[in-house]
Amino acid sequence: MAVYDKIETREAPSSSKGALHWLRENLFSTPLNSAMTLFGIAILFWIIPPFINWAIINANFAGSTRADCTGDGACWVFVKEKMSMFMYGFYPEADRWRVNLAYALFFVVIAAFKLLRKSGLKIAIATMYFIVAFILIRGGFFGLDMVETNKWGGLMLTIVISAVGIVGSFPIGILFAFGRASNLPIIKSVSVTYIEFIRGVPLITILFMSSVILPLFFPEGVQFDKLLRALIGITFFQAAYIAEIIRGGLQAVSKGQYEAADAVGLSYWQKMLLVILPQALKVAIPNLVGSFIALFQDTTLVLIIGLFDLLAMVQLTGSDSHWLGFETEGYVFVTIIFWVFCYSMSVYSKSLEKRFNTNLK
Amino acid sequence: MKSKIAKISMAAIAVIGLSASVANADTLSDTKAQGYLKCGINSGLPGFASADSKGNWSGIDISVCRAVAAAVLGDASKVKFTSLNAKERFTALQSGEIDLLSRNTTWTETRDSSLGLNFAGVNFYDGQGFMVHKSIGVKNAKELNGAAVCVQSGTTTELNLADYFRKNGMKYKLVAYDSNDQVVKGYESGRCDVITSDSSQLYSLRIKLKNPNGSMVLPNIISKEPLGPVVRQGDDKWFNIVKWSYAAMVAAEEAGITSKNVDSMLKSNNPTVKRILGVEGKLGENLGLSKNFAYNIIKQVGNYGEVFDRTVGMNSPLKIKRGLNALWTKGGLQYSPPFR
Numbered sequence: 001m002a003v004y005d006k007i008e009t010r011e012a013p014s015s016s017k018g019a020l021h022w023l024r025e026n027l028f029s030t031p032l033n034s035a036m037t038l039f040g041i042a043i044l045f046w047i048i049p050p051f052i053n054w055a056i057i058n059a060n061f062a063g064s065t066r067a068d069c070t071g072d073g074a075c076w077v078f079v080k081e082k083m084s085m086f087m088y089g090f091y092p093e094a095d096r097w098r099v100n101l102a103y104a105l106f107f108v109v110i111a112a113f114k115l116l117r118k119s120g121l122k123i124a125i126a127t128m129y130f131i132v133a134f135i136l137i138r139g140g141f142f143g144l145d146m147v148e149t150n151k152w153g154g155l156m157l158t159i160v161i162s163a164v165g166i167v168g169s170f171p172i173g174i175l176f177a178f179g180r181a182s183n184l185p186i187i188k189s190v191s192v193t194y195i196e197f198i199r200g201v202p203l204i205t206i207l208f209m210s211s212v213i214l215p216l217f218f219p220e221g222v223q224f225d226k227l228l229r230a231l232i233g234i235t236f237f238q239a240a241y242i243a244e245i246i247r248g249g250l251q252a253v254s255k256g257q258y259e260a261a262d263a264v265g266l267s268y269w270q271k272m273l274l275v276i277l278p279q280a281l282k283v284a285i286p287n288l289v290g291s292f293i294a295l296f297q298d299t300t301l302v303l304i305i306g307l308f309d310l311l312a313m314v315q316l317t318g319s320d321s322h323w324l325g326f327e328t329e330g331y332v333f334v335t336i337i338f339w340v341f342c343y344s345m346s347v348y349s350k351s352l353e354k355r356f357n358t359n360l361k
Numbered sequence: 362m363k364s365k366i367a368k369i370s371m372a373a374i375a376v377i378g379l380s381a382s383v384a385n386a387d388t389l390s391d392t393k394a395q396g397y398l399k400c401g402i403n404s405g406l407p408g409f410a411s412a413d414s415k416g417n418w419s420g421i422d423i424s425v426c427r428a429v430a431a432a433v434l435g436d437a438s439k440v441k442f443t444s445l446n447a448k449e450r451f452t453a454l455q456s457g458e459i460d461l462l463s464r465n466t467t468w469t470e471t472r473d474s475s476l477g478l479n480f481a482g483v484n485f486y487d488g489q490g491f492m493v494h495k496s497i498g499v500k501n502a503k504e505l506n507g508a509a510v511c512v513q514s515g516t517t518t519e520l521n522l523a524d525y526f527r528k529n530g531m532k533y534k535l536v537a538y539d540s541n542d543q544v545v546k547g548y549e550s551g552r553c554d555v556i557t558s559d560s561s562q563l564y565s566l567r568i569k570l571k572n573p574n575g576s577m578v579l580p581n582i583i584s585k586e587p588l589g590p591v592v593r594q595g596d597d598k599w600f601n602i603v604k605w606s607y608a609a610m611v612a613a614e615e616a617g618i619t620s621k622n623v624d625s626m627l628k629s630n631n632p633t634v635k636r637i638l639g640v641e642g643k644l645g646e647n648l649g650l651s652k653n654f655a656y657n658i659i660k661q662v663g664n665y666g667e668v669f670d671r672t673v674g675m676n677s678p679l680k681i682k683r684g685l686n687a688l689w690t691k692g693g694l695q696y697s698p699p700f701r
Contacts, residue, residue, distance in 0.1 A: 066678075081414045090416040150443055151416075212449045215456035223458060226443065306404050306444040316412055319405035321678045325569035327542065 055332070066323055078326035079333045082317040086333070089153015089308050095145060099156050102133040130167065149227040153308035155337060157227075161234060161299040161309065166292050168235035173242025178272060180243065181250050191243070198240035204301050206233045211305040230302050238295050245287045249280030282356045289349035293342045310334050388460045388592075388599035389433065389649050397439040400426035401459035404444035407565035408673035408681070409465050409485075418442055421672040425463040425484055425590045425607060428662045432606040432654040437661035451476050454593055461603060462591040465561075472591075481603040483589040484665075485673075486685035486694055488582035489521050490560035492567060495577050497554050502581035506531040511544045511553035513537070517584075522557050525583045545569050559586055564679040582685070602648050609655035612637050612697035613664035615688055620663040623656060637700045644700060655700075665695060 015021065027037040058073025061080075069075035079086070088096055109129045116122055137160070140146035152160065179191030198206075210233035211226060218224060253276050261271040281288075303312030314330035317323065392398055402422055403410040410420040427437040445453050445464060454462045455477055465487075466472075468480040491510075493499050499508075502525075512519050514537035526533050536553045538544045545566055548556050556566060563578050570576060590607060592600050613619070616634050618626045626634055635641040638659075639652035646652060662668060669686060670676040687693025 085412065085414060085416060090412070093415070148441070150441060208448070212452045215452060215458060218456070226458070303404075304446055305449065306446050308404070308444070312404065316405040317414075319407045319411040319565075320413060321407040321411060321565065321568070321673075322413070324407055324565055324678065 069326075074329050074332070075326055076329060078317075078323055078329050081323070082313075082320075082330070085317050086154045086310065086313050086330075088156050089313065090151040091147060091153070091156065092145075092151065095139070095147055098136045098139070098144065098147075102136045105129060105132065126167075149225050152227065154313045155310050157302075157308065158296075158299050158310045161227075161231065161302060162292075162296045164231050165234045165238050165295050165299070168231075169238035169242050169295075172235065172239035174246055174277070176239060176243035177246035177250060180247055195240045195243050198237055199244070203234070203237050203298055204304065206237050207301055207305050209233065226305070227307060230305060230307060234295070234299070238291070241291050242288065245284050245291060246280060248287065249282075249284035250276060252283045253279045285349060285353050285356065289345055289352075293345050296341060296345070297338065310337065386596045388596050389602060392433055392460060396434065397441045398426060398430040398433060398461060399443065399459045400429075400440050401443050401445045401450055401453050401462040401464055402426065403464045404446065406465060407568075408561065408677060408679045410444075410463075419672060421485055421668060422463040422465060422588075422590075424610075424662050424668040424672065425603075426461060428610055428658045429461055429590075429603055429606045431657040431661045432602065432609070432650055435651065435657050437657075451478065454478065454591060460592070460599070465588045466591055468587045468589050477594045478591050479594050479600050481590045481592055481600060482607040483587040483694070484607060485561065485588045487559050487561050487586035487588050488685070489518055489557060489584040489586070490563055490582050491579040492548075492556045492558075492563045492576055493554060493579060495575055499554075499579070502579050502583070503529060503531075505533065505555060507533065508555050509534040509536055509553040510555045510557055511536045511538060511547045512557050513541055513544055514539060518558055521584045541566060542569075560684075561673065561679075561681060564673070564681045568678055580684075598649055602650065605648055606654070606658060608697040609637065609658050609700075610662070610665040610668065611688070611695050612700050613655065613659045614666040614695075615690065615697060618659055618664060619667055620659055620661070623659045627656070633700065642701075 011017070028034040054073045056073075058071040060069050060071055060073070060075045060077055062068065063077045064081060065077075068077050084093070084096075088099060091099060106129070109125060112125055113122055116125070135141050135144070137152075137156075138147060138149070176191045176195055179187045180195060182188050182191070207230060210229040214229055215224070257275055257279065258271065261275040266275065299309055300311040302309050303315070308316055311334055314327055314334055318325075318327040318330060402418065405411055406420070406422075408420055409422045410418060412418050423442075426440045426442070430440045431437040443453065443459050445459075445462075450462055450464050450466065451472075453459050462478075463484075465485070466480075467487075468483060472478055473480055491502050491505065493505075493508075499505060505526075510522060510533050512522060512535065519535070519537065522533070522535075534553075536547055538547055541558070541562065544556055544558070547553055549570060556563065558566065560578060560582060567573050567576055567578065590603055592603050594600075612633075613623075616631065616637060618634060618637065623638070627638055627640060629635065632641065636644060638656045639645050639654070643652060645654040648654070651657075663671070666688075669683065673679045673681045674683065683691070683693060685694050687695065689696040
């Protein structure tokens, strides 16, 4: 019987480890890759230093008037001066604590969600939160001054529109997804017609409809708030997309699940809500969040109907005759805010996927 | 920029607008009952309607809203501003979402006759003009033969430009851009010697230049753009109120009444001043307003000249000259019918 010496584990040869190896493997593996890498580096060199020069080195940070903008670079004084407009729009300064409180409560609710298990309780808390936030922001109850929606603006309005759009479209979308998957011919055809109609029309058209055509059909003296009209339009628009995403999820649930639920004698709603929907949603999470991120960005379209969301605020503040010519700074600032929000949603979606990924654990 | 769809929708608005405008005919008592004036404005146009860092609206169009609020409610701050884009502005007026539209709206025959609107005056006589680099030494648009002209494409500006040069037998090279910001960049980088746009726009474009003093706006105006406040047809009382609120600002400038001297002017012996300020006669009451409605306007908003200087004129960054907007006594077109 041969005796073998144990060979100690050796380190990988220097040619297949370390930074050099990584570079060779990933950036310079073929002549084409090398060329592309060099090209990429060249582009970065071409873009980044001028941007840093503009945004930081030559930029003005201090001061409070246009005269303080002297350098060739960006003038962040503009953004600083207009910050409250970007954040709250025309919302009265004395009442801004109400918006801030609504933001703060949001994080409280998120924290509560982590602790609570029962989904019924969660839905109750979320509903409560929306009622409280509405009362806080709009006022008109409990001695809070009413702040009319034409004073809402900036980031706050963007958040309101996307939050209402997301939360409102979700249940409606689920209903239409159920409707489309239903065997009842009328419900099915109504759902299909609705979904296909809305998906065949751009959001901008719906917003125009809601702001230009709709008021003409209301009876004399009936005034629908402009923001409310836009919110309804956005919610129903988004619902059609949510419905299709959830339908995709429903189709991914195996037929055996439906049959098993039927076999234990669950009613239709019990079957759908307790057995099918949770599984369908799990599959649909990435697409749902993708759609919500798209909605968050689409809210900027409200600027064409004269609502001052974050993006429209750049135009408005740029038209102050004391601050003409600083739109670029405004757009860069707004870009950063949008990126932060969208990226956070994306990260949250990843964590949700991980948490619900029960199959592969 | 006028497509077929736009025309059809305009026609639809016109039909519905005409039928809807008759019903709600007591805007004055409605406004008094709700305690504020519903005014439609631009969502940001330098000098005409813009918000400062605190969110307060100001501008020459805003002043008309404030003047009417001062006349009707006695308080220039009681205005609810609704910002509107160009397409929805008339619908908003017809549907009653706003009761006064003060949004740099050009007075044209079509709008006046077929959209169910009434123009209550002209608070800014605008028109297309030219801005040139001072270095090329041109003092008059007639000397622009062979120039490269930057223009925002797809607007009537482009058509007016073609007409003007053809009429005067001159040649030009068109450099068209999508937006005004690009026009400025093209002009600065030397792609063209001249920018053409509405003259009120030229002044704000000039500020955006790196060196505003290196450019000048030529005196020639090649198109007519009378901008003014608009009300619904079918409420003549309200139409009169807006018309005379505006006229009061012009009349005050003619009579030398300003926001600063208005209190001492109350004791003036000049019969015109007495009638304007309501010391004598009952001009305000005939309109359904208080006797001193003009006093409120002048005290809280100012006369036309003050408003002009503050918002677009020499006391503002835009520094637009009075030009056509000077009083008729000074070679302009601003003229108030007599207060008597």
